[in-house]
Amino acid sequence: MKSLAELRAIRERMAKQIDLRESGDDRIRVVVGMATCGIAAGARPVLNAFLEEVDKRQLKNVTVSQTGCIGVCRLEPIVEVYVPGQEKVTYVKMTPDKVASVVSEHLVNGRVVEEYTIGAAE
Amino acid sequence: MKEIALYVLDIAQNSITAGAKHLDITLAEETGRICFTIADDGRGMSPSLLATVSDPFTTTRTTRKMGLGLPLLRLAAEQTGGRLDIESTEGVGTTVRALFCAEHIDCPPVGDMAGTITLLIQGAPKLELTYTHQVEERAFRLDTRQIRAELGEDVSPAEPEVILWLRDYLQEQEASLEKIGG
Numbered sequence: 023m024k025s026l027a028e029l030r031a032i033r034e035r036m037a038k039q040i041d042l043r044e045s046g047d048d049r050i051r052v053v054v055g056m057a058t059c060g061i062a063a064g065a066r067p068v069l070n071a072f073l074e075e076v077d078k079r080q081l082k083n084v085t086v087s088q089t090g091c092i093g094v095c096r097l098e099p100i101v102e103v104y105v106p107g108q109e110k111v112t113y114v115k116m117t118p119d120k121v122a123s124v125v126s127e128h129l130v131n132g133r134v135v136e137e138y139t140i141g142a143a144e
Numbered sequence: 145m146k147e148i149a150l151y152v153l154d155i156a157q158n159s160i161t162a163g164a165k166h167l168d169i170t171l172a173e174e175t176g177r178i179c180f181t182i183a184d185d186g187r188g189m190s191p192s193l194l195a196t197v198s199d200p201f202t203t204t205r206t207t208r209k210m211g212l213g214l215p216l217l218r219l220a221a222e223q224t225g226g227r228l229d230i231e232s233t234e235g236v237g238t239t240v241r242a243l244f245c246a247e248h249i250d251c252p253p254v255g256d257m258a259g260t261i262t263l264l265i266q267g268a269p270k271l272e273l274t275y276t277h278q279v280e281e282r283a284f285r286l287d288t289r290q291i292r293a294e295l296g297e298d299v300s301p302a303e304p305e306v307i308l309w310l311r312d313y314l315q316e317q318e319a320s321l322e323k324i325g326g
Contacts, residue, residue, distance in 0.1 A: 026290050028309070030294050032306055037298060056267065057157070057213075058216065062145050073266070
């Protein structure tokens with residue numbers, strides 16, 4: 023069985039990496055809608071998939087956060103990606119399967135995955 | 145919603161929006177019934193809001209005149225022969241208690257509580273949250289102050305590495321609870 027004391031090892035490991043983190047202004051933000059509509063449509067596994075990918079690829083410049091209802095409930099789960107200096111990109115009807123390509127294409131390589139965006143859905 | 149855990153995630157977000165600093169989540173499974181309680185110290189509701197809060201056409205948001213969190217939960221609980229109780233005092237906090245009759249065919253499974261609790265921590269890392277899951281006589285309890293004590297001030301519990309570790313930890317605890325309990 024795991025014990026909470028194991029968190030101390032994570033703390034020590036992260037303490038060494040802290041200066042590698044980029045400062046607030048150049049961070050990419052990934053925001054997942056987690057209101058009733060998002061949760062009912064499957065936002066929880068999508069958010070989990072983002073956390074897994076960001077952790078797996080050690081993307082130190084990415085913040086994953088949650089928000090309320092984005093306003094287009096029928097297209098949930100919705101994920102907004104904010105890259106500094108660029109226009110916001112809104113991905114709709116997200117699934118855990120789509121997350122891997124959004125992370126590798128958009129967050130890492132800077133290429134928007136057009137087919138998953140709200141523009142392609144509407 | 146397909147799981148009771150998703151209702152917990154949804155309703156607990158209301159507490160965070162209400163400015164709660166402490167949140168106590170209890171899930172109790174006893175013969176024939178599943179009951180969860182979410183108690184916060186947020187801003188609470190006025191008697192008039194409390195009276196209409198289970199109505200889908202009541203909401204505090206300003207973007208549109210509908211809010212479905214509590215009405216959906218009330219419907220789901222009552223469909224199984226259970227009930228929803230809400231107590232609230234302005235300036236003190238709100239307690240939501242939902243009872244499901246587990247043997248009813250419409251009763252959703254408990255579902256992924258580990259996922260729900262870790263994502264609440266991820267979304268509100270400063271919140272002091274306790275989570276107690278009781279199955280018959282056995283119980284598991286998590287207090288985020290213990291997590292904070294291990295991590296110190298510099299590492300946020302919202303870090304993906306921490307959240308994923310916590311999810312595995314909770315899944316393990318949940319699984320052993322179910323195995324012995326059920």
